[in-house]
Amino acid sequence: MTDGQRIAVYPGSFDPITLGHMDVVKRAAQLFDKVIVGVASRQEKHPLFSRPERVRLAREVTKGMDGVTVQGFDCLLVEFAQQVHAQAIIRGMRAVMDFDYEFQMALTNRKLAPSVETIFFVPSERYFYLSSSLVRELAAKGGELGCFVPEAVVKALRRKLGK
Secondary structure, eight states: OBTTBOEEEEEEOOTTOOHHHHHHHHHHHHHOSEEEEEEEOOGGGOOSSOHHHHHHHHHHHHTTOTTEEEEEEOSOHHHHHHHTTOSEEEEEOOSHHHHHHHHHHHHHHHHHOTTOEEEEEOOOGGGTTOOHHHHHHHHHTTOOOTTTSOHHHHHHHHHHHTO
């Protein structure tokens, strides 16, 4: 622990960060002294935005949120959690289909770093179905985005996709 602070990492590719992600960040910030939004490289996912762009967007939409910071990382999640002295990893779990993968990852992370707990957040009902891939698909087809992502992300998607 760092100075008695309760620190959590909320990792993801955030390509792009959505209102569902923001909901988890806000709720986690109520439980922890510091929440680090960890933006993973995840090149195998062929992201629309580069990691620096995703970090910049996450910083823009979380600025002013007490105790919330954003950092990119390119190592194992548990290594990153240990580097930032986090006691917990926050994971959102939208549906039953997420459970197997998330459960396997939580057990693997526990084996690698027993002092780091994984905490699952169930999203608010209004964001239960929301995913970054859905947002990218809507953006590519010129669909309405304002009810899914912050305004800064809407603008970034429009610039990126020329819509």
